[in-house]
Amino acid sequence: MATLPAGTLMARAAAGLARRCALLLADRGGVYGGRVLLLVGSGDNGGDALFAGAHLARRGAAVEALLLSPGQAHADGRAALRAAGGRTVDDLPARADLVLDGIVGIGGSGGLREPAARLVQRLGNLRGRDGGRATVVAVDVPSGVAVDTGHVPHDTAGRPGALRADVTVAFGALKPALVVGDAAAYAGQVELVDIGLGPWLRGTPVLHVTEFSDVVDDWPRLGPRSEKYTRGVVGVATGSATYPGAAVLSVAGALAGPTGLVRYAGTAAAEVLHRHPSVIATGRVADAGRVQAWVCGSGLGTGAEAAAELRTVLAAPVPVVLDADALTMLVDGSMADRLRDRDAPIVVTPHDREYARLCGEEPGADRVGAALRLAAWMNAVVLLKGDRTVIGTPAGRAYVNPTGTPVLATGGTGDVLAGLLGSLLAAGLPAERAAALAAYLHGLAGREAARHGPVTAPDVAAALRPVLAGLG
Numbered sequence: 001m002a003t004l005p006a007g008t009l010m011a012r013a014a015a016g017l018a019r020r021c022a023l024l025l026a027d028r029g030g031v032y033g034g035r036v037l038l039l040v041g042s043g044d045n046g047g048d049a050l051f052a053g054a055h056l057a058r059r060g061a062a063v064e065a066l067l068l069s070p071g072q073a074h075a076d077g078r079a080a081l082r083a084a085g086g087r088t089v090d091d092l093p094a095r096a097d098l099v100l101d102g103i104v105g106i107g108g109s110g111g112l113r114e115p116a117a118r119l120v121q122r123l124g125n126l127r128g129r130d131g132g133r134a135t136v137v138a139v140d141v142p143s144g145v146a147v148d149t150g151h152v153p154h155d156t157a158g159r160p161g162a163l164r165a166d167v168t169v170a171f172g173a174l175k176p177a178l179v180v181g182d183a184a185a186y187a188g189q190v191e192l193v194d195i196g197l198g199p200w201l202r203g204t205p206v207l208h209v210t211e212f213s214d215v216v217d218d219w220p221r222l223g224p225r226s227e228k229y230t231r232g233v234v235g236v237a238t239g240s241a242t243y244p245g246a247a248v249l250s251v252a253g254a255l256a257g258p259t260g261l262v263r264y265a266g267t268a269a270a271e272v273l274h275r276h277p278s279v280i281a282t283g284r285v286a287d288a289g290r291v292q293a294w295v296c297g298s299g300l301g302t303g304a305e306a307a308a309e310l311r312t313v314l315a316a317p318v319p320v321v322l323d324a325d326a327l328t329m330l331v332d333g334s335m336a337d338r339l340r341d342r343d344a345p346i347v348v349t350p351h352d353r354e355y356a357r358l359c360g361e362e363p364g365a366d367r368v369g370a371a372l373r374l375a376a377w378m379n380a381v382v383l384l385k386g387d388r389t390v391i392g393t394p395a396g397r398a399y400v401n402p403t404g405t406p407v408l409a410t411g412g413t414g415d416v417l418a419g420l421l422g423s424l425l426a427a428g429l430p431a432e433r434a435a436a437l438a439a440y441l442h443g444l445a446g447r448e449a450a451r452h453g454p455v456t457a458p459d460v461a462a463a464l465r466p467v468l469a470g471l472g
């Protein structure tokens with residue numbers, strides 16, 4: 001950064017922000033004559049808003065700045081706005097098409113304070129030229145959210161201490177709050193402006209957001225020499241006479257994956273074969289034959305027979321996915337020796353209640369931290385399910401999945417995910433990549449299924465095929 005003149009990054013950020021704001025104004029009657037309100041705090045985030053406001057004022061917008069700490073607002077930014085014809089105001093104006101939130105950015109802590117908190121609650125009343133609600137654009141991050149965790153603080157009356165934006169224009173890199181935790185919903189549509197940080201972004205980011213190109217790059221492809229055993233064989237030890245559906249669904253997920261063969265071991269073999277005749281089924285894990293990865297848990301039960309099956313799975317020198325009942329059976333520590341002695345990777349896929357049972361506490365507001373803590377403790381890859389599923393590794397890497405959708409919050413979709421994940425492991429993907437890909441594709445399948453109406457778990461399994469066809 002030492003080679004850049006002072007203010008260069010802010011100038012780039014403000015120019016990118018102004019470009020995006022101009023497009024939003026164009027949708028609402030044009031930049032010229034548009035009314036823009038800047039909410040300006042005491043730091044550089046407010047400076048970005050002031051310089052962007054100056055750009056818009058030069059293009060004919062009526063720009064007003066409400067300075068929350070007038071003595072501390074960015075001096076050069078104020079001067080630029082004044083020179084461009086903008087002015088300051090003491091309270092919310094009667095009208096605004098666009099509001100820029102420059103109250104606090106990455107330097108903020110502890111939620112919005114007064115007077116900003118009260119002001120933000122009144123933004124919903126602001127109307128634009130077209131009579132519609134003013135569009136709220138957050139500068140870099142929505143003010144008030146915990147930038148590193150995505151936590152949204154609330155005041156003592158239970159009101160959120162953060163601003164809710166329609167669009168967030170982020171500079172240089174996505175911050176965790178834009179993709180994970182409750183804050184992700186406060187960010188609205190997130191857009192990234194490249195301000196040329198590339199050469200200075202050293203080291204590994206704390207959080208990877210899985211992208212479509214990652215999935216395209218990592219998905220195992222068929223070649224002329226592919227045959228069913230070289231593509232990998234996945235074993236599925238799920239379901240029971242009581243819960244045959246769990247077996248059918250996890251096998252459906254596994255069949256959609258890249259492996260050449262699915263073996264099923266359990267007491268729902270008849271139902272599995274009836275629904276999926278290509279599967280090789282047997283009653284017990286010990287009789288299943290060779291596999292390159294196991295999926296174990298959902299619908300298995302937690303009795304002595306289920307525990308014996310889980311022990312057999314854990315004794316196999318291959319990667320395993322542990323889900324649902326398998327996680328419950330880990331809680332009392334009786335499998336600790338089997339877990340400790342394993343060299344091959346383990347992926348656990350808890351939802352919040354399973355996480356709490358395993359850890360003794362809820363994941364809490366910092367879901368990335370929660371996934372990483374459990375991963376380190378169990379020496380396993382942790383796929384913590386949620387609206388934004390988070391994956392943590394024992395080595396301290398974290399991934400967040402951006403494709404989640406509430407339609408997946410229905411019984412059995414986790415079984416489909418576990419099956420797909422097992423297939424990716426059996427095909428040879430490293431555990432964290434397999435988890436990231438499975439979560440991403442599972443989310444896309446949920447969205448695809450929702451296009452055709454209310455979603456059930458079999459719909460998600462079926463929708464994996466068109467989604468995978470889209471990988472090319």
Ligand SMILES: NC(=O)C1=CN([C@@H]2O[C@H](COP(=O)(O)OP(=O)(O)OC[C@H]3O[C@@H](n4cnc5c(N)ncnc54)[C@H](O)[C@@H]3O)[C@@H](O)[C@H]2O)[C@@H](O)CC1
Nearest residue numbers: 009010013042043044045104105106107108109111113140
């Ligand atoms: N760091 C960089 O390389 C760049 C930073 N830029 C901008 O600079 C921002 C960071 O600027 P700053 O470090 O000055 O920090 P901020 O502007 O985010 O906030 C710091 C100020 O806000 C006050 N504050 C903290 N928490 C508050 C709260 N809860 N309520 C009210 N006031 C609070 C602090 O006392 C301090 O005066 C980024 O978010 C981005 O918008 C951009 O200009 C581009 C380049």
